[in-house]
Amino acid sequence: xxxxxxxxxxGCLGIALVAAIVAILLLAARSPGLRVRTxxxxxxxLPKASSTVTPSPTTTHTATPTASPTNTPTASPTATQAPTxxxxxxxxxxxxxxxxxxxxxxxxxxxxxxxxxxPLPTPDGAERELIVPILMYHYISEPPNNxxxxxxxxxxxxxxxxxxxxxxxxxxxxGISLYxxxxxxxxxxxxxxxxxxxxxxxxxxxxxESAFPLLKEYGYTATFFILTEPIDHNSERxxxxxxxxxxxxxxxxxxxxxxxxxxxxxxxHDFLVWQVLGSxxxxxxxxxxxxxxxxxxxxxxxxxxLEFLEEINFWGAVTTWSGAVHTWESRYQLxxxxxxxxxxxxxVAEKLQWGP
Ligand SMILES: [Zn+2]
Numbered sequence: 001x002x003x004x005x006x007x008x009x010x011g012c013l014g015i016a017l018v019a020a021i022v023a024i025l026l027l028a029a030r031s032p033g034l035r036v037r038t039x040x041x042x043x044x045x046l047p048k049a050s051s052t053v054t055p056s057p058t059t060t061h062t063a064t065p066t067a068s069p070t071n072t073p074t075a076s077p078t079a080t081q082a083p084t085x086x087x088x089x090x091x092x093x094x095x096x097x098x099x100x101x102x103x104x105x106x107x108x109x110x111x112x113x114x115x116x117x118x119p120l121p122t123p124d125g126a127e128r129e130l131i132v133p134i135l136m137y138h139y140i141s142e143p144p145n146n147x148x149x150x151x152x153x154x155x156x157x158x159x160x161x162x163x164x165x166x167x168x169x170x171x172x173x174x175g176i177s178l179y180x181x182x183x184x185x186x187x188x189x190x191x192x193x194x195x196x197x198x199x200x201x202x203x204x205x206x207x208x209e210s211a212f213p214l215l216k217e218y219g220y221t222a223t224f225f226i227l228t229e230p231i232d233h234n235s236e237r238x239x240x241x242x243x244x245x246x247x248x249x250x251x252x253x254x255x256x257x258x259x260x261x262x263x264x265x266x267x268x269h270d271f272l273v274w275q276v277l278g279s280x281x282x283x284x285x286x287x288x289x290x291x292x293x294x295x296x297x298x299x300x301x302x303x304x305x306l307e308f309l310e311e312i313n314f315w316g317a318v319t320t321w322s323g324a325v326h327t328w329e330s331r332y333q334l335x336x337x338x339x340x341x342x343x344x345x346x347x348v349a350e351k352l353q354w355g356p
Contacts, residue, residue: 131325160341164339169219173352177197182331202257212247228259264297292313316332
């Protein structure tokens with residue numbers, strides 16, 4: 001992008017945004033064609049105009065949409081993902097919201113590649129119920145000697161993880177992404193006969209050291225839901241941004257899991273802006289792509305969180321509820337299949353069959 005946010009003073013930006021918002025409101029009053037998101041929910045002005053490109057049934061998450069000529073002026077500031085940018089005011093309907101300075105991505109952020117923004121798939125109205133197991137992993141490593149029962153439960157040994165992948169490959173399971181699943185739910189994109197989605201929560205360092213080489217070896221990709229603050233602080237327990245960028249280049253998906261893993265229930269809008277949108281923007285600063293999926297920390301959320309994800313134009317979110325049946329309506333409460341420490345390939349084979 002050739003735009004430099006630093007040459008616009010905050011005052012000018014504020015005036016420009018107010019003017020742009022007034023212009024949009026006037027335009028909305030006159031033009032029914034103003035692009036708002038209406039996919040089965042209350043129309044919401046999109047916080048990111050580049051996501052308002054005309055949805056294409058052939059778009060995949062690797063596609064690079066071209067900017068629509070209908071982009072509104074408010075789009076311009078949000079289209080540039082410079083590491084220093086702050087949250088656009090249009091994200092928050094609350095006039096009292098002040099973007100927190102810590103929304104700025106870490107100064108260690110690499111130069112941002114050209115952002116690719118994806119349009120929400122437009123549902124064709126057909127009701128679909130798809131069975132796709134979304135496996136949920138956390139640690140892929142030997143648990144420490146002093147591990148408590150929770151840590152043991154969350155720790156899958158690399159040899160077991162390899163056995164799971166080997167089983168899935170031999171049984172004909174094809175790895176797909178959450179983007180594929182949403183396309184399938186929205187407009188019937190075809191899925192392989194035995195689809196599986198592999199997810200790993202929290203962003204532990206062993207995901208890079210142990211899971212990543214095995215995923216590549218067995219020909220699977222995975223979605224990593226990461227906590228951005230410990231990564232920003234270079235915590236040794238978590239992956240580094242350099243490692244994550246290497247994994248992105250190898251086809252892995254990275255989506256936010258908040259900054260610090262808080263309970264998101266009964267929180268203010270500003271708190272959600274900080275934890276959810278803030279972590280999403282940090283992920284974007286390092287991957288070059290605005291994330292579209294979220295994992296609720298410890299599976300906890302309330303209606304305000306569900307509404308907020310729509311507000312910031314997310315496509316869906318995964319829970320810790322058990323199950324493998326998905327519908328368009330359930331896209332913000334996708335169920336998963338928990339893989340526990342000690343699960344053999346035979347146990348995973350059984351869990352993959354869960355279905356309804
Ligand atoms: Zn977690």
